[in-house]
Amino acid sequence: MATELPLYKNNGPKKLQRPSRHIIIVLMLSAILIIFLLNRHVDQLPKPTQQDQVLWDVQAELPPPPKIQPTQPTQQQQQQPHKNSSQLSNDIKPASPHSDQHSRLSRPFADLTEDPDINQSGHYTHLVVIGSEASQGSRRQLIRSKYFGLRDNLLPCMQYDTDIYYTFWIHGGLPLPDTPLRRTYESEKMEWNDMQEIPARLEFEQANVIAWVENTLLVEKKITYDYLIIQDGYSFIQLSKTKFELDSGVIGQYTHSPYSLTSDTPLNFVWGTFDSTKSKSKSKNQNENQNKNQNVIVGSTAAKLALSKQSEIHHLYPDLPLLTGMYELYNSIQDTLKAVTDASLEPEAAAEEQERLIPAFIREDGPEGTQRFIDWENNIESVHAEDIVVKNVYQDSEFAALSDWSYLKPTRVCHQHGSFSANHPPVHPMDDDQDMSEDSEETDDETSSKDYSNSGGMGPSVAVLTSSYIYDACMEPSATRAAMNKRAYALEHNYAFVARSAEFAQQSATGHVRRKAVWGKIDVLEKALPKYDWVFWLDMDAVIMDQKRSLDDLLEELKADYQKQDNGFQFDKQIDMIVSRPSKDRMINAGVLLIRNTPWAMQFLRDLQDMSGWYQKGPSYEQGAMWELLQKPGNRERVLLLDRDDHTFNTFPSYYIPGDFVVHFAPDKCPNDAVVKGLNAADLILQGQRITAKDIE
Known part of the structure; x- marks a missing residue:
C-alpha cells in the first residue's frame, strides 16, 4: 500500500560512504585516456621567425629578396636557440580524422609473407596477343580488369615478372588527329603502355600476328614464349582455365575427350577451330569471318613451323587463315610422312620423329573432338563451364556478364612491386582492396x-x-x-x-x-x-x-x-x-x-x-x-x-x-x-x- 512506502526525510548531514577502490581506478584510467587522446595529435611545429614571415608573405610588394638557399642558415637562425617540444606552436589545426586514416598507408605493401617467383628472364610460358581496334578502349579496360586484375594504374605493372605476358595488337589504323577519340587513345597509351601499334596495311590475321611475334617482339624486346594465345577483340576467353590446362599438359582434362601434350615435343601443337568452309573472303562480312577464325592457341614450335611453311600454305589455301591452312596441309601429307619415317627408322624412333615433324591439332569444331570454342548466343546460360572461347561478344556488358558467369579468376601478370628504392630489395604495394588491419603495428x-x-x-x-x-x-x-x-x-x-x-x-x-x-x-x-x-x-x-x-x-x-x-x-x-x-x-x-x-x-x-x-x-x-x-x-x-x-x-x-x-x-x-x-x-x-x-x- 502507498502508506507503507518509505518517505524522504532530511535528517541533516550524513557521513559519506567511501567510494569503491575499483571505481577510483576506473576514473583514473579514464582521465589518463582522455589526456592521451587530447594530446595525441598536437603537432610539434616551430613558431615562424620574423624572417620566415617576410619570406612567406604572399601579399608583400617589396622587391624580391636575395636568393636564400635552404642549405645556408641565416645569421638570425644561427643565433636563435633551439626550440624544444614545449616551445613549439600550439595554434596549428590538428590533422582531421580523414587524414589520420591515411597515416598508416605510407607503406601499402602486399602480403610480405608471400615469396613470389620473380621472372626476369624475358621468357614467358604464356604470351597473350589480343587484336584490338583503336576505338575499343572500353573493351581493353574490361580485359585488363577481368583477365589480369588491373582495375587501374595507380599500382602499375612496370615490368611483367610472372609467367605471362600480354599486349594489345592495335590494328586498323589510328584515330584521326585533333579528335576526342585520338586524345582519349593517347591518354590510354600513356597510362597503360600495353599497346602495340601495327601499320594499317596489316590486318589482324594469324600469319601477321605470328610473324610479328617471331620477327619483332623477339628481336626488339627479347621476349620468348612457350604458348601463344591469339584472341580477337570481340571474343571472350577463359584465360585462367586455358592457362591451367596448358600448365597441366592436359587439354580438356575434365571433358569426355581429353588430349595430353607429348613430353618430347610439348610445344608442337595447334589448339583451335579449323573449319575450312568458313573461308576468309574479301566481302562485306570479312570482319565476321575473321573473328570466327583468328582465336587460337599454338605452341612455339608449331608457330615457327607454320611460318617456315607460310608460302606453301598460302599457295595451296589462299583463302584460309594460316593455321587452318596448316591443318589442311598436314591432313594431306601426314600419311606420307608417317610412311617414310616408319620405313627408315625403328618404331620408337619413328614415332618420335613423327611428333617432331607433324604438329598435333587439337580441334574444337570437329566431330571427333569437343566443342569449346563457341559462338555467343545472346544469353549466358548457353555458355558452359568447360567452354574456352566465346566468339562475337560485341557488347561490353555481355563480356562482363561472361566473366561473372564463368567465375573467371584474374591471372597475375606482375607482382606490382614496381615502386622501391634502387638500393633496397623490392617491396610490395598493397592492392586497392586489400585489408589494412593486418599491417604493421607502428603508431601514426x-x-x-x-x-x-x-x-x-x-x-x-x-x-x-x-x-x-x-x-x-x-x-x-x-x-x-x-x-x-x-x-x-x-x-x-x-x-x-x-x-x-x-x-x-x-x-x-x-x-x-x-x-x-x-x-x-x-x-x-x-x-x-x-x-x-x-x-x-x-x-x-x-x-x-x-x-x-x-x-x-x-x-x-x-x-x-x-x-x-x-x-x-x-x-x-x-x-x-x-x-x-x-x-x-x-x-x-x-x-x-x-x-x-x-x-x-x-x-x-x-x-x-x-x-x-x-x-x-x-x-x-x-x-x-x-x-x-x-x-x-x-x-x-x-x-x-x-x-x-x-x-x-x-x-x-x-x-x-x-x-x-x-x-x-x-x-x-x-x-x-x-x-x-x-x-x-x-x-x-x-x-x-x-x-x-x-x-x-
Missing part, C-alpha cells in the same frame, strides 16, 4: 616520421606522377612522348610511373562550382599519395633531362643540407613537401614538386580542395591556392622551399645549365614545340652529347 607518429632510408632494407616507395589528359590539339603530338620520358626515368630507378587523365576530365562535375581542369592535379595527388612514401609530380610539359639523377640521392642531399642549418629539427620529421620558387616568380611553381605521404600532406590536400576562390582564378588556379594555403601557420613549417632556386629540380629553359635535372617548358602559348625540342635534347644527353640553354630555348 612513428609512421609519419620514419626514415625509410635506414629501415633495414626497406627503401622508400616512390611514384613518378604526371597528367595524361590532353586538353586540345596543342599537346596531342608530344604528350605521349613526354610521358615516355618520365616512364623511362621511373624504370631506370625502379620507381612506379603513374599517368592519369580521368581526374582532370571530371572537373566539370565537381559540385556546384565548376573548376578549371588543372585542378585534376590535386585529385590525382590525393588518389595516389596514400599508396607510396613519396610522390614526384611533374606537369606534362616538364622533361627529365638527367635520367641518371635519382630521387633517392636528391632527397639525401636535401636532407643533409637541411640538417646543416642546425635549426633543431630533423628533415624526416619536419619536411613533407619540397617545392621551388624560381628566381623571377612571385610564388611557387607547382609544376614540379615532391610530397611525402603523411597525415599533414593528406590534410593539406584536403584543405586545398576547399580553396574555391581559386577554382576559376587564372592564371594560377591550383598553384595560387597552394601558395596561399602555404602561408598559414602549420603549413609553411612543413615545406622545404627552394627559394629563388632555378636548378635543383625545376629549371626553365633559359636558365638551363648542363646537369640540371628537370626542365619545365611553360610558355604562355602552346608548349608543344618547346617540349619536342626539350625531348630531343634529352635524347641527345642520353647519347653523351652536351646540351646548353641555347639548344632548348
